[in-house]
Amino acid sequence: KKNKQYYWPGGSSPYKEIKRLLPNHFLGLNEGKCHRYWPDKALEKITLDQAVGICSHYLEGLMLSASNRFNLVLSLSSGWDSRLLLASCKKIKNNISYLTEIKDDMTDHHPDLRIPSKLLSKLNLNHNIIMCSTEKVDNDFKEIFYKNVPFAHDRWALMASASRNYSNLKKVVASGVYSDIAKCHYHRKLTSRDKKITPEFLSKLIYMENDKFVVNYYKEWLAGLGEIYNYNILDLFYGEQRSIWIATNNLEFDLGWQDNFIPYNCRSLIINMLSVDEKFRKPPKYKLLKKMIYNLWPEVLSEPINPHNKESLINKYRWKLWRLKKAIINSFPPASLFSAFLLQVNSFYALLFLNSLIY
Numbered sequence: 011k012k013n014k015q016y017y018w019p020g021g022s023s024p025y026k027e028i029k030r031l032l033p034n035h036f037l038g039l040n041e042g043k044c045h046r047y048w049p050d051k052a053l054e055k056i057t058l059d060q061a062v063g064i065c066s067h068y069l070e071g072l073m074l075s076a077s078n079r080f081n082l083v084l085s086l087s088s089g090w091d092s093r094l095l096l097a098s099c100k101k102i103k104n105n106i107s108y109l110t111e112i113k114d115d116m117t118d119h120h121p122d123l124r125i126p127s128k129l130l131s132k133l134n135l136n137h138n139i140i141m142c143s144t145e146k147v148d149n150d151f152k153e154i155f156y157k158n159v160p161f162a163h164d165r166w167a168l169m170a171s172a173s174r175n176y177s178n179l180k181k182v183v184a185s186g187v188y189s190d191i192a193k194c195h196y197h198r199k200l201t202s203r204d205k206k207i208t209p210e211f212l213s214k215l216i217y218m219e220n221d222k223f224v225v226n227y228y229k230e231w232l233a234g235l236g237e238i239y240n241y242n243i244l245d246l247f248y249g250e251q252r253s254i255w256i257a258t259n260n261l262e263f264d265l266g267w268q269d270n271f272i273p274y275n276c277r278s279l280i281i282n283m284l285s286v287d288e289k290f291r292k293p294p295k296y297k298l299l300k301k302m303i304y305n306l307w308p309e310v311l312s313e314p315i316n317p318h319n320k321e322s323l324i325n326k327y328r329w330k331l332w333r334l335k336k337a338i339i340n341s342f343p344p345a346s347l348f349s350a351f352l353l354q355v356n357s358f359y360a361l362l363f364l365n366s367l368i369y
Contacts, residue, residue: 017258019218034048034049034249049238049239056282056285057286061290066306068276068282070306073102076182076184077099080271081182084184086109086130088125088126093303093310094306097302097310100307109139112140114142114165128313133310140172151171155167162262166259166263170265182270183267185272191252191283192280192291198292207243208232209224209229213228249280
């Protein structure tokens with residue numbers, strides 16, 4: 011009810027008798043217990059340039075291999091993940107298709123449509139577009155969709171149906187999900203107040219804050235971490251918990267395609283990306299990703315990446331500054347005329363500074 015992108019946390023499932031086997035774990039049949047088998051040793055730190063060369067080689071090889079086996083479609087948005095995948099396709103650019111799905115809550119001017127269209131036009135590549143708003147889900151597909159996955163997402167039924175109509179189950183789609191494990195996805199949400207990573211904090215990260223069901227599963231997950239060497243807990247949390255959402259997404263969209271291909275779901279690739287200093291992986295610059303793109307196909311950087319995210323960030327802080335400005339103005343009148351004069355002088359300079367930031 012709280013989140014349209016819901017998924018089952020921890021090892022939970024819709025059935026109390028059944029638990030999920032988490033990524034990086036195996037089930038010991040003799041004792042009926044799950045065991046984490048990765049990470050099994052410490053990360054060996056590598057330089058940014060080393061990582062660029064190794065990771066570029068992996069991605070390029072993964073996309074080449076997939077294009078040799080399948081009728082491959084690359085799903086494109088205006089984001090970093092799909093842009094890097096596009097860069098890795100330079101040698102096979104004419105052997106694959108390119109697609110953008112316009113979700114029902116997106117306009118024709120949304121950057122996720124506008125930017126891929128402009129970029130592909132510059133590169134002389136065709137751009138296929140699925141307009142979900144004009145699609146309809148027939149009753150037969152709807153029945154199969156909801157039988158296929160318990161508590162399937164309503165909003166994904168339309169998109170899966172549209173994908174099926176486009177692919178006719180003869181195409182494999184490559185998407186950029188899962189790369190956030192190497193982009194410090196949850197690090198930015200760790201503040202100075204969060205001195206310790208708790209089950210409550212983890213539940214907050216996935217917008218299921220303080221829900222007892224969620225907190226209990228994350229308490230169990232934290233208690234069973236064991237030796238994680240020099241890996242960051244939040245990276246492992248993404249890899250073992252957020253990946254449940256990715257798995258659910260692929261399971262539901264499996265009805266729309268011959269198959270789903272996730273190039274970033276490669277342990278060797280992820281290990282090498284995680285071996286780079288965090289400062290090169292963090293937003294907003296994402297130096298590792300940018301250097302990889304430049305190394306593979308620099309022309310794909312000719313269009314901006316996620317411009318709407320930068321605009322929303324500016325608007326967010328502009329709004330906070332505006333509220334601070336209003337707070338200063340509303341602090342009048344003070345107790346005495348002299349203090350009023352001092353406050354007026356100080357506030358005048360403060361407001362000048364705030365106005366320069368806001369505008």
